[in-house]
Amino acid sequence: MSELPLLRVDGLEQRFDASGSLFDRLRFDNGRISAPRRIVHAVNGVSLTIRRGEVLGLVGESGCGKSSLAKTIIKLHEPTAGRIILDGEDITGHGFQRMRPVRRKMQMIFQDPYASLNPRQQVSDIVVEPWREVAGGSADAAHERAMQLLAKVGLGAEHAARYPHQFSGGQRQRIGIARALSVNPELIIADEPVSALDVSIQAQILNLMMDLKDDLGFSYLFITHDLSVVRFISDRIGVMYLGFMVETGPRDAIFDNPHHPYTQALLKAAPRIGQPLPPAAEQLTGEVPSAFLLPEGCAFRTRCPLAHARCAREQPALKHIGAGQSVACHLHDADEKPLHDAPLPVAA
Amino acid sequence: MTAQTDAPLLRVRGLKTWFHTFGGVVKAVDGVSFDLSPGKILGIVGESGGGKSMVGFSIMGLVDRPGRIEAGEIIFDGRDLARLDDDAMQAVRGRQIAMIFQDPMTALNPLYTIGNQLEEMLTLHTDLGPQARRARCIEMLAEVGIPQPEARLGAYPHQFSGGMRQRVVIAIAMIAEPRLLIADEPTTALDVTIQAQLLRLMKAQVEQRRTALILITHDLAAVSQMADRIVVLYCGRVVEIGASAALIASPRHPYTRGLLDSIPASHQGRSRLPQIPGTVPDIRKLPPGCSFAPRCPRAAERCRAEVPELTAAAGGSAFACHFPLEASA
Numbered sequence A: 001m002s003e004l005p006l007l008r009v010d011g012l013e014q015r016f017d018a019s020g021s022l023f024d025r026l027r028f029d030n031g032r033i034s035a036p037r038r039i040v041h042a043v044n045g046v047s048l049t050i051r052r053g054e055v056l057g058l059v060g061e062s063g064c065g066k067s068s069l070a071k072t073i074i075k076l077h078e079p080t081a082g083r084i085i086l087d088g089e090d091i092t093g094h095g096f097q098r099m100r101p102v103r104r105k106m107q108m109i110f111q112d113p114y115a116s117l118n119p120r121q122q123v124s125d126i127v128v129e130p131w132r133e134v135a136g137g138s139a140d141a142a143h144e145r146a147m148q149l150l151a152k153v154g155l156g157a158e159h160a161a162r163y164p165h166q167f168s169g170g171q172r173q174r175i176g177i178a179r180a181l182s183v184n185p186e187l188i189i190a191d192e193p194v195s196a197l198d199v200s201i202q203a204q205i206l207n208l209m210m211d212l213k214d215d216l217g218f219s220y221l222f223i224t225h226d227l228s229v230v231r232f233i234s235d236r237i238g239v240m241y242l243g244f245m246v247e248t249g250p251r252d253a254i255f256d257n258p259h260h261p262y263t264q265a266l267l268k269a270a271p272r273i274g275q276p277l278p279p280a281a282e283q284l285t286g287e288v289p290s291a292f293l294l295p296e297g298c299a300f301r302t303r304c305p306l307a308h309a310r311c312a313r314e315q316p317a318l319k320h321i322g323a324g325q326s327v328a329c330h331l332h333d334a335d336e337k338p339l340h341d342a343p344l345p346v347a348a
Numbered sequence B: 001m002t003a004q005t006d007a008p009l010l011r012v013r014g015l016k017t018w019f020h021t022f023g024g025v026v027k028a029v030d031g032v033s034f035d036l037s038p039g040k041i042l043g044i045v046g047e048s049g050g051g052k053s054m055v056g057f058s059i060m061g062l063v064d065r066p067g068r069i070e071a072g073e074i075i076f077d078g079r080d081l082a083r084l085d086d087d088a089m090q091a092v093r094g095r096q097i098a099m100i101f102q103d104p105m106t107a108l109n110p111l112y113t114i115g116n117q118l119e120e121m122l123t124l125h126t127d128l129g130p131q132a133r134r135a136r137c138i139e140m141l142a143e144v145g146i147p148q149p150e151a152r153l154g155a156y157p158h159q160f161s162g163g164m165r166q167r168v169v170i171a172i173a174m175i176a177e178p179r180l181l182i183a184d185e186p187t188t189a190l191d192v193t194i195q196a197q198l199l200r201l202m203k204a205q206v207e208q209r210r211t212a213l214i215l216i217t218h219d220l221a222a223v224s225q226m227a228d229r230i231v232v233l234y235c236g237r238v239v240e241i242g243a244s245a246a247l248i249a250s251p252r253h254p255y256t257r258g259l260l261d262s263i264p265a266s267h268q269g270r271s272r273l274p275q276i277p278g279t280v281p282d283i284r285k286l287p288p289g290c291s292f293a294p295r296c297p298r299a300a301e302r303c304r305a306e307v308p309e310l311t312a313a314a315g316g317s318a319f320a321c322h323f324p325l326e327a328s329a
């Protein structure tokens, strides 16, 4: 099937200006005044595709730009460069008004279940807010819709009139999910939806999200730093490092046959229940560079055990290496085919 | 092993730390007991709000009002810390017992350099002179894997990455060579590659200096890699305690079983995850009987009437359940 991907992101970049006010920036160097800017390179030319009904898991360490990528895709942040194509429509330049109908197709569940819900709104109002924005509708219809949504995520009518602070973390996360579902989106961007929760509650939420996907057929961009979660939920996986996509591929290929040295280190370091700590010899050394000051060449080279001269000179591009797997590393540079010419993997 | 190496450094007995609030009494820790010997690691796991951090705060003498230690003993090196006055406790804290706090961002003072904060521990707790202090700080930073430690002494916390900051926090806790180290979620939110590095570092400390370590975390996999023994807390009570390997291979308490089953790693191929239904009860309104009864697949009439007592089992383990799972092998 050569169907159009639901979401296609090409060369997306996000730079934040974290300089602060002019006053904060003032520096005196050798008797001269300057006011340098501090630019965070949060997302550096990321490309990805998500097909209908597919779950793309996104992993990477804290601060590597996962949330920034997600928020740029739903246009909470304007992209610095690159293109975002949803269901064939280029939404890169869309303003708030033109994003309205788009939000019906794409919703986000936010990382922090505590901060992302308005504390002064009742839950029944919170969950239908995106729906009312796109569909309008009477107060009665909205209430009915709210009840349906709450039931879908396992909350009852008795919860409808309560406020967010009256719920536990897991329940709040359900409210966030109900809210995202309200418009029957085709794509849900879920940013660490279970990371703040206890394992016992995590399992409830993961099951719920998979059930909803099976029943309603939508796709996820699922962000997490927990490898066991990503393995459970994903069809395909993307691995980010310092704002770069360093490897993408089908779930089993990434876990069984990782190619990028960072992916390999990540999998080796993951704690396994009942197993001893991995030996120190397999440990990565070196520091994660600052997102203010990216190194020349490969961003991973300050920690890479296989770094060589070319890595300091030249930034590796993400290239297809076969069977739907792509890697950004000079060691895997035999195939020169650009990413999007590669055949899309067939769904399992 | 001789009897001497086995003698516990810390004996906690029947510890109760309660908060008297307007909404009722929060029994954050409600009758917790365990032993810990030098050179050993005890893991504490359990649901959020289960009282894990509060056990650590109680040992450190850092429980703030409206909370207080209501009952129990914390025997450290022969003295009951629960009965020490503030001055005496001050002398124990930092020097004898140090804690790595859950929130890494608040653990460092943004206004002082890394060097200042390390050195302060030595000024307070040792009689080293300025030269020796400086040398020790550099050595300690190198030990926790900070490159160019000498140059970094003058750096401020914001100039470090999250992983480096957490290593500095660990360095500060360890520099005065405490005999007991309490690490509260020391690696949560860090990349697994950094997490493995930090865990290995703490393990080396335990092995080389015979430090006793309490590792508090909700990450069962991490705890199973580190701990000799594991305590499982639920609603302020110990529901199960035992040697790590045995507890993970063959848990007796249904909550421990549920926790282990909920970890996605143990379920490859995408079936549904076994889940513990329901949520943690409001700790001010605990049900009579077993606190886990509303969520427990094995719950029966007796569970709702009678609080299960902690019962000793084979191999120094114990569980609090009327209808425990079979011990395998």
Ligand SMILES: Nc1ncnc2c1ncn2[C@@H]1O[C@H](COP(=O)(O)OP(=O)(O)OP(=O)(O)O)[C@@H](O)[C@H]1O
Residues within 6 Å of the ligand: A016, A017, A018, A040, A041, A042, A060, A061, A062, A063, A064, A065, A066, A067, A068, A069, A111, A225, A291
């Ligand atoms: N609005 C902003 N202004 C300036 N810098 C930002 C902003 N948002 C994020 N950053 C920076 O961009 C980088 C990427 O942050 P981001 O939140 O996307 O990471 P993440 O991968 O989601 O991390 P985590 O796993 O901790 O959630 C970080 O260095 C962060 O400090």
Ligand SMILES: Nc1ncnc2c1ncn2[C@@H]1O[C@H](COP(=O)(O)OP(=O)(O)OP(=O)(O)O)[C@@H](O)[C@H]1O
Residues within 6 Å of the ligand: B019, B021, B026, B028, B046, B047, B048, B049, B050, B051, B052, B053, B054, B055, B065, B066, B067, B102, B218, B283
């Ligand atoms: N100042 C306070 N007043 C009332 N209750 C409190 C206070 N501080 C803590 N508690 C309660 O004590 C209980 C135990 O809290 P504690 O921080 O030890 O939990 P925890 O197991 O460390 O949880 P987490 O995994 O979320 O860190 C919680 O139910 C909490 O609500």
Ligand code: SF4
Residues within 6 Å of the ligand: A260, A261, A262, A298, A299, A300, A301, A302, A304, A305, A306, A307, A308, A311, A316, A328, A329, A330, A331
């Ligand atoms: S390009 Fe070089 S430094 Fe980068 S991951 Fe590959 S080998 Fe390592």
Ligand code: SF4
Residues within 6 Å of the ligand: B253, B254, B255, B290, B291, B292, B293, B294, B296, B297, B298, B299, B300, B303, B308, B320, B321, B322, B323, B324
């Ligand atoms: S005492 Fe009863 S309710 Fe409590 S854990 Fe055991 S079987 Fe379950």
Ligand SMILES: [Mg+2]
Residues within 6 Å of the ligand: A066, A067, A068, A111, A191, A192
């Ligand atoms: Mg994030």
Ligand SMILES: [Mg+2]
Residues within 6 Å of the ligand: B052, B053, B054, B102, B184
């Ligand atoms: Mg805690």
